Amino acid sequence: MQRIQVRNEAKTATLEKLVPHLGTLEETKAKLHETKEEARKTKHDLRKRIAELQDANFELSGSSNG
16 A cells, blocks of 8 residues: 555656746747747738839839830
């Protein structure tokens, strides 16, 4: 009976060590998701801006030739 109690105490001690890390892991995952969303939005904005600049460049080069 005492062996079971010792094993349970060891499990409890291990869990107590892991729990703070689980919280940190969840925070890290949330931050990663947030960062990915920001990167996706930035990529979209940059592509839009590149397209606008290419259009403006095309118009300028077309008007200088005309």
